[in-house]
Amino acid sequence: MTTTTETTADTTATATVLKADGVTMRFGGLTAVRDVSLTVRSGEIVGLIGPNGAGKTTFFNCLTGLYVPTEGRVAYKGTTLPPKPHLVTQAGIARTFQNIRLFANMTVLENVLVGRHTRTKEGLWSALLRGPGFRRAEEASRARAMELLEFTGLAEKADHLARNLPYGEQRKLEIARALASEPGLLLLDEPTAGMNPQETRATEELVFAIRDKGIAVLVIEHDMRFIFNLCDRVAVLVQGQKLVEGTPDVVQADERVIAAYIGSPMEDSPEDEALAEVQAAEAAAGAADTQEDAK
Amino acid sequence: MTTIIEPTEPAVAATPARGLLPLPTGLAKALVPAGGLITVVSAFLPWTWTSEFAGDLTVYGYPAGLQTLAIVAGVLALAYGLGEHGVPGLRWTNPGKSPNALFLAALTVFAVTWYTGIAITVELGGLVNLEPGGFIAMAGGLIGVVGALGLPQPADNEATGLAAYVAKPAHVPDAELPGAWIQRLILTAAVALGLVVFTYGIGIDPAESETFIGFVLLVAIGAWTLNTSGLLARYSRLSAGHRGFATTMAFVAAVIFPFTQSDDHNANLGVNILIFATVALGLNIVVGLTGLLDLGYVAFLGVGAYAAALVSGSEFSRFSGVHVPFWGAALIGMGASLVFGVLIGAPTLRLRGDYLAIVTLGFGEIFRIAVNNMDGSSGPDITNGPDGITNVPDLKLFGFDFAQAHEIGPFTIGRFANYFFLMLLFTAIVVLVFTRAADSRIGRSWVAIREDETAATAMGINGFRVKLVAFALGATLAGLAGTVYAHETYGVVPNPYQFAGAAPPNSAFLLAAVVLGGMGTVGGPLLGASLLYLIPEKLGFLKEYELLAFGVALILLMRFRPEGIISDSRKKLEFRATGQMDVPDQTTLEPATGVAKAGG
Ligand SMILES: Nc1ncnc2c1ncn2[C@@H]1O[C@H](COP(=O)(O)OP(=O)(O)OP(=O)(O)O)[C@@H](O)[C@H]1O
Ligand SMILES: [Mg+2]
Numbered sequence: 001m002t003t004t005t006e007t008t009a010d011t012t013a014t015a016t017v018l019k020a021d022g023v024t025m026r027f028g029g030l031t032a033v034r035d036v037s038l039t040v041r042s043g044e045i046v047g048l049i050g051p052n053g054a055g056k057t058t059f060f061n062c063l064t065g066l067y068v069p070t071e072g073r074v075a076y077k078g079t080t081l082p083p084k085p086h087l088v089t090q091a092g093i094a095r096t097f098q099n100i101r102l103f104a105n106m107t108v109l110e111n112v113l114v115g116r117h118t119r120t121k122e123g124l125w126s127a128l129l130r131g132p133g134f135r136r137a138e139e140a141s142r143a144r145a146m147e148l149l150e151f152t153g154l155a156e157k158a159d160h161l162a163r164n165l166p167y168g169e170q171r172k173l174e175i176a177r178a179l180a181s182e183p184g185l186l187l188l189d190e191p192t193a194g195m196n197p198q199e200t201r202a203t204e205e206l207v208f209a210i211r212d213k214g215i216a217v218l219v220i221e222h223d224m225r226f227i228f229n230l231c232d233r234v235a236v237l238v239q240g241q242k243l244v245e246g247t248p249d250v251v252q253a254d255e256r257v258i259a260a261y262i263g264s265p266m267e268d269s270p271e272d273e274a275l276a277e278v279q280a281a282e283a284a285a286g287a288a289d290t291q292e293d294a295k
Numbered sequence: 296m297t298t299i300i301e302p303t304e305p306a307v308a309a310t311p312a313r314g315l316l317p318l319p320t321g322l323a324k325a326l327v328p329a330g331g332l333i334t335v336v337s338a339f340l341p342w343t344w345t346s347e348f349a350g351d352l353t354v355y356g357y358p359a360g361l362q363t364l365a366i367v368a369g370v371l372a373l374a375y376g377l378g379e380h381g382v383p384g385l386r387w388t389n390p391g392k393s394p395n396a397l398f399l400a401a402l403t404v405f406a407v408t409w410y411t412g413i414a415i416t417v418e419l420g421g422l423v424n425l426e427p428g429g430f431i432a433m434a435g436g437l438i439g440v441v442g443a444l445g446l447p448q449p450a451d452n453e454a455t456g457l458a459a460y461v462a463k464p465a466h467v468p469d470a471e472l473p474g475a476w477i478q479r480l481i482l483t484a485a486v487a488l489g490l491v492v493f494t495y496g497i498g499i500d501p502a503e504s505e506t507f508i509g510f511v512l513l514v515a516i517g518a519w520t521l522n523t524s525g526l527l528a529r530y531s532r533l534s535a536g537h538r539g540f541a542t543t544m545a546f547v548a549a550v551i552f553p554f555t556q557s558d559d560h561n562a563n564l565g566v567n568i569l570i571f572a573t574v575a576l577g578l579n580i581v582v583g584l585t586g587l588l589d590l591g592y593v594a595f596l597g598v599g600a601y602a603a604a605l606v607s608g609s610e611f612s613r614f615s616g617v618h619v620p621f622w623g624a625a626l627i628g629m630g631a632s633l634v635f636g637v638l639i640g641a642p643t644l645r646l647r648g649d650y651l652a653i654v655t656l657g658f659g660e661i662f663r664i665a666v667n668n669m670d671g672s673s674g675p676d677i678t679n680g681p682d683g684i685t686n687v688p689d690l691k692l693f694g695f696d697f698a699q700a701h702e703i704g705p706f707t708i709g710r711f712a713n714y715f716f717l718m719l720l721f722t723a724i725v726v727l728v729f730t731r732a733a734d735s736r737i738g739r740s741w742v743a744i745r746e747d748e749t750a751a752t753a754m755g756i757n758g759f760r761v762k763l764v765a766f767a768l769g770a771t772l773a774g775l776a777g778t779v780y781a782h783e784t785y786g787v788v789p790n791p792y793q794f795a796g797a798a799p800p801n802s803a804f805l806l807a808a809v810v811l812g813g814m815g816t817v818g819g820p821l822l823g824a825s826l827l828y829l830i831p832e833k834l835g836f837l838k839e840y841e842l843l844a845f846g847v848a849l850i851l852l853m854r855f856r857p858e859g860i861i862s863d864s865r866k867k868l869e870f871r872a873t874g875q876m877d878v879p880d881q882t883t884l885e886p887a888t889g890v891a892k893a894g895g
Pocket of ligand 1: 057
């Protein structure tokens with residue numbers, strides 16, 4: 001692993017951090033993501049929205065190497081990424097999961113320490129011999145992890161098991177763990193799902209603070225208010241295809257987006273009527289939000 | 296689950312629930328120590344008329360075998376009973392102030408005395424074989440339990456009926472720690488107690504299985520009592536502050552063990568236990584920490600043992616001219632196991648799921664069959680086939696001849712005791728490797744993979760590489776133990792290296808030792824291997840039903856204590872917590888073992 005990518009802030013403010021080119025992901029007959037291109041520049045917060053099943057999470061999985069895209073190319077700061085999750089993280093992209101995937105039986109601190117994996121290199125021998133180098137690295141890692149826990153407001157709970165944290169704090173811990181790998185780009189998959197309004201506001205602040213650290217953010221979210229408050233740019237994914245991309249104002253005004261949310265993408269598949277109804281209701285709520293915001 | 300929103304509110308003011316039996320509280324309280332006392336006294340009377348029954352329970356004034364055990368149980372009940380009455384100097388026995396500790400102490404007495412009474416009756420044919428002493432002992436046991444069942448339950452106990460009497464108190468108050476020297480004294484005393492218990496157990500004559508069963512009952516329910524009273528929690532808190540000292544004392548106790556044995560046969564049991572315990576600890580890296588199911592682990596022990604035997608200079612070895620000094624043999628054994636570990640691991644660890652289990656299961660069998668066939672007629676002449684490589688000469692290290700008994704002061708250290716000391720050194724190394732590796736970057740990545748492999752790789756962990764390191768390290772440690780095993784047992788034969796069998800070592804035995812003892816812990820596999828080795832050894836009558844009993848025991852354990860006897864603080868939560876992700880469980884989190892406070 002000779003990747004020399006350093007996660008220092010780029011010299012040019014508009015340098016491209018992420019460039020996805022024609023990413024397509026097919027599962028047998030189902031094309032979950034179809035020819036999606038997306039660029040994230042340094043210092044940006046980019047939103048990714050779309051109805052349920054639009055392929056947002058699948059797109060994230062393609063970016064991070066969990067899926068090998070059927071077609072297309074993902075580049076981070078100019079280097080094409082191999083579709084291997086650990087190399088992607090090594091290169092500088094970190095992520096959280098929609099369905100929280102913490103190391104449930106490890107402590108909060110240990111979770112963040114695992115996130116430090118790519119930025120430390122002590123192997124088995126140094127663990128067994130415990131030389132001064134090992135101690136120093138271990139202490140530095142712990143100090144850094146504690147800093148991140150302070151940053152996310154979890155320092156008090158450092159010694160708790162991750163599984164015992166309340167839901168909202170688990171989401172925060174996922175963010176802390178992702179930040180521990182010192183990424184240049186952070187991918188957040190529905191970071192406020194299941195949160196109450198206060199927690200959502202706090203998460204908003206957190207995302208801004210992360211951006212201010214010089215980390216670009218790409219975030220999936222169903223909470224429109226959250227997305228339109230936060231993002232510099234928003235891309236809309238519908239049925240695996242990118243429908244629109246632009247500033248929040250442009251996207252909110254776009255009729256196709258509203259249509260996509262109201263008109264169920266699964267109209268002609270009769271088996272999922274209930275789902276379609278739910279989606280319609282959700283979309284209506286989303287649209288209401290949008291209008292409120294526009295006022 | 297809505298009832299535990301305020302978990303640690305000590306419900307002192309609330310009215311305590313009544314006991315199961317309607318006894319006046321004063322009387323109930325008095326009955327527990329009274330029962331204990333009666334049993335202690337009864338042990339000085341004959342319990343039966345004939346010395347045919349295990350031990351000799353016929354003599355006035357000389358308690359033997361099961362009577363001694365009854366005395367210990369009685370003293371336990373007495374101590375808890377008197378502690379409940381506020382007798383100074385005994386209150387520490389029950390820091391959780393739970394009546395359930397009293398119940399379990401009384402139950403210990405009951406179990407030992409009634410078991411003995413029933414065993415005498417059944418074995419000798421009828422109640423007539425019981426002398427009055429036996430009846431008195433059983434009466435003592437019954438009185439204690441009746442008294443304990445009359446004790447009122449604290450109001451915060453949610454369980455009802457009999458289950459309420461074995462529930463652990465929700466909250467054990469923190470004690471002010473005594474001075475550092477007193478703490479060390481307590482640790483030393485506890486380790487000494489452990490040594491006494493182990494020595495007593497291993498010293499029981501295999502012909503007296505009855506006594507051994509009584510011993511297991513006493514230790515099991517006695518330990519349960521200590522646990523329920525909160526004493527074990529206090530102890531582990533204490534030892535957490537003196538980890539190095541506690542570990543050292545445990546090893547000192549192990550060093551003392553051979554000196555307590557006049558019979559080298561017990562040292563033989565001791566060294567075998569050490570070997571299997573060490574191998575189980577190596578397996579724990581693979582299974583307990585990394586979560587990889589290795590069903591053929593014993594083969595790595597075999598590879599190490601065969602490698603050592605081949606270069607030992609035995610005349611049955613293919614290379615009988617070669618006699619490598621032991622340190623060389625140990626390195627060769629480890630190296631060979633390492634190579635096989637990598638060969639097996641490299642292709643399979645890339646895949647997910649259960650491929651590894653199947654491949655290792657196959658490897659375990661192939662190893663035995665291959666070794667069986669490499670005798671020069673059905674295969675190349677390497678391992679001497681089913682006859683194995685026998686007559687492996689005893690070790691000589693620095694002029695110390697392992698074959699000879701050595702006199703050290705008034706003690707005789709026999710052949711097996713010599714190997715015991717050598718193996719103890721290796722056990723110490725493996726314990727050190729385990730603890731150091733577990734608490735490091737690589738150890739955390741193993742646990743991360745066990746917990747969620749996808750998330751672990753997304754955190755930048757190269758799953759394949761990290762798993763391969765764990766697998767190869769486990770194999771290497773087993774190989775190291777194998778080199779001693781080959782010398783200690785005078786040679787190697789293919790037969791023991793199978794998946795499941797009546798006698799250890801076999802892969803199922805090792806896996807069971809890890810699971811039963813407690814995955815992911817150091818103490819667990821050591822304790823599990825000791826129990827699994829010792830129990831069949833002492834219960835000769837089980838012979839044909841050994842595997843059946845083994846299976847039943849495992850099922851019961853998985854039903855009632857899935858995290859194993861010694862629980863990893865993490866595992867315990869995993870199995871016990873019932874989907875209460877959002878309920879912070881303060882009490883169970885406090886003794887955060889092994890995780891140093893960060894930032895310091
Ligand atoms: N591994 C897979 N195999 C087959 N189909 C898959 C797989 N992963 C995702 N899909 C399908 O791809 C489509 C897109 O799913 P995806 O999870 O990406 O949606 P999403 O936009 O994240 O939706 P949500 O908002 O509900 O999270 C769905 O129809 C899903 O069933
Ligand atoms: Mg999704």
